[in-house]
Amino acid sequence: MGTITFLLVLSFLVFFHELGHFLAARYFGVKVHVFSIGFGKKLYAKEYKGTLWQFALIPLGGYVKMKGQDDTKPGLVEEGNDSYNNKTPLQRIVILFAGPFANFILAAILYFVIALAGSNSLSPTIGNVQENSPAQKAGLEVGDVVVKINDKEIKTWDEIGAYIVSSQGALKFFVQRENKVLVKIINPHISDAQNIFKENIKKRMIGISPAPKIVTIYHNPLSALTYAWDKTIESSKMIFMGVQKLIQGIIPSSEVGGVISIGKVISDASQSSIVALLAITALISVNLGVLNLLPIPALDGGHIMFNLYEIITRRKPSDKVFMYLTLAGWMILASLMLLGIYNDINRIFLKGE
Template sequence: MEIVIKLSQFLLSLSLLIILHELGHFIPAKLFKTRVEKFYLFFDIKYSLFKKKIGETEYGIGWLPLGGYVKISGMIDESMDKEQMALPPQPWEFRSKPTWQRLIIMLGGVTVNFILAFVIYIGMAFAYGDTYVANADLKDGLLIENKAMLKAGFKTGDKIISCDGDQIVKFDNDINMKIIMAKEVLIERNGAQLTIKMPIDFVDQLSKQEKSPLVTIRMPFVVSAVTDESPNKTLLSKDVIVSLNGQKTKYFDELKAVLQSHKNKTITAVVLRNQKEVQIPVIVNPAGKLGVQMAGLDIESLEKLGYYKISKQEFSFFESIPFGIEKGKNQLLGYGKQLKMIFNPETKAYKQVGGFAAIFNIFPSSWSWEVFWNITALLSIMLGVMNLLPIPALDGGHVMFLLYEMISGKKPSDKFLENAQMVGFVLLISLLLFANGNDIYKAIVGK
C-alpha cells in the first residue's frame, strides 16, 4: 500500500507540473495565432494511451512518463520535422512570428513553473501557517550524530547561529540544506562562538554514510513499552527518565552516555510519572541498555513536557502573499546554489545527481497534502531552472538563440538549429542516463 501512495503522489505531481509547463507554451502560442499540432502528457513513442483531436490540436497521453510536450508548427524541436521545415513558411507557423512573440512562447513554460511554485507557497502559508521552534529557544543546542558533521567539527549541544552570515532564526527542515550549502557555519558552544569551515567535499562525505539528518532537536527518553525480556519491569509506559545515578539526563544523548559507563550495574533512576518525580532502581544490561523501547514524540508532545516552545504564525490571505513570495525566493536561490555546487568538480556533488527514482523517493509513504504541495513547489522550481539552462533542445537553448537573433539582427540558419538540436538532445540523453545511472548504482551498493 505504501508503494501505491508514493507512486500516486509522484505521478500526480509530475502530471500537474508537465501539463502546466506545456500550457505555458500552449497559451501564448494560441494567443499569437500559432498552430499547435500536439499537446501531450508523457511521450507517445510509436503509440499513445489516449488521443483526441479538437480543432487543429491533437490532445493525448503517452505511455512513457518521462515528460510531455507541445508540437508547435514551424519550430525546430525534438520532433525534427525536416519535411515541414523544407516548405515555405506559413503565417501560422512559429518561424513566421516576430522574435518577441517567439521569445514569449518559449519562456511561457518556465514562467508558469515559477508562478506555480510561488502560488503554492502562498497557498500553504494561508492554509497551514508557519509552525517552528525559534532558534533562540534551543537553549541546550542540537543533537548531532551525523558522522560527516562530527568529522567537520560539530558536537552535540552546538547551537547553529548562522550559515555564511545568514542568521538562523527558525529551526525547521530548511536548516539541513543551509548547512550543506554553506562554506562557513557560525556556532555557539559552551557560551562561546566558533566558526566551522565546511569541507569542500561535504556532500560527497554525506553520500558515503547511512542517511541521517545533519542536526535534530534533542529529545528526552520517554518509555514507550517494556519488553518481556527486560529486567526493568518497574518502568512504565510514558515514564520520562530525567536522572540516572545522580546525573541529569534531560536528553536521550545524555542518558546513553551514562548507561554506557554503568554496564552490568543497578543504578537509581528518577522518572517523571504523572507529573511527579519517582525514584526507582534500574538494571543496565551488558550492552549498556535498559531493555525498553523509546517513544518518538512530536513537537506538540515535547511542548507539553516543557522541552520546547512552539511558535505558530498564521496568515490572512494578504499576509500570506509576501511570506509565500519570500519562501519561493529562498528556495529558488537555494536551488541555484545547489546547481553551482553540482557543476563544481571539487565538491563531488555531481555524484548525488538523481533521476526519477530519486524524485520518487522524496515522496512520503503516507499521504499528506502539506508535504505533497511542498515537494511539488520545489520540483516546479527545479523544472523551471533546469529548463532555463542554455542547452539546445531545452527552453533555455531556444531562448539563447532568440536573444542572439534579437541582439545581432541575424537569425541562425535552420541547418545550424537542427544540428544544435541534435547536440542538445544527445547531451540531454547523456545527462538522463547519468542521473538515472546514479539511482541504479545507489540501489545496488545500498547508498
C-alpha cells in the same frame, strides 16, 4: 500507490509547463497542433478547437507541437501568420519562457496554499548550547524558547540564524524559560561552518542548535503571499546555485538524482502529509522551471539563446549549426538522465537507502 502519486504529480507539473507554452502561443496567434502529456504512442486523444489533446505512453515529460516549429527540421518554414517561425524573435522568446514561468507560478500557488494550511518549521527551541560559546556565556540553556531578538519577533528556528547573520554588534535575546521571559545580551562571534553545499564558510554564530520540535505557522492571505514569494525565490536561488556548484565540481556528480529518486521523494511525502506532498511538488516545479532555462540546446533556455542570437546578429543560426547543437543538447540531457538513473540504482538498491 507511491508510483501512481508520482505519475500524477509529474503529469500535473508537465501539464502546467506545457500550458504556459500553449497559452503564450495562442496569445500570439500560433496554431498548436498537439498538446501531449507524455511521449510515444497515444493512449488517449481528443481534438478540441483545432488542437489534439493527448496522453502518451511514456509519462516522463510532454510537449506542445506548434505550427512552424520542429527541432528535427530546423529549416522548416510553414507559411501563415499562425506559424511559430513567422513570429518575431521576441515573441518566440516569450512563448519559450512561458513554460518555465508557469512552473514558477505553480510553485508560488502551492506555497500560498501551504501557508494558509499551515507551514511546518523547526521550533525556536534551544536543543544544545556549545561549551564556551557566546550563548553559554550569556546564560542561555537547553529548553529556552527564543521569542524575540532586538525588535524582531521570532517564530521559527530559521529566523534566528537569518537574523544573526544579517545583523551587526551585540544582540538582545528575549527567551522564554518556563513561565518567565528573560533578556540576554549576546555578542555573536565569527566561526567556521558549512553551507548547504558543504562548503567551508565563516559566519556569525552564537553556539546553539535546535531541539527536534516542530511548530506550525498559520498565515493570513496577505502574509501567505509574502511567504509564497519568498519561498519561490529562495528555492529558485538554491537550485541555480546547486547547478553552478555541480558545474564547478563542488557538488560531486554522484549527487545527481534521477526519476527513481524523484519518485521515492514524492512517495515518501505523500505518506507523510498533504502539506509535505504540496511542498515537494512546489520544489520540483521550481526545479523544472530552472532546469528548462539552462542554455542547453533542446531545452527552452537553449532555444531562447538561439533567438537572442537572432536579435543580436539579425540573422538566424544556420540549419547545420542548429542541428548539431540540438543533437549535442540531447546527448547532454541523455547523459544526465543515465547518470541520474545510475546514481539512483547505486544509492537506493546497492546502498539500501
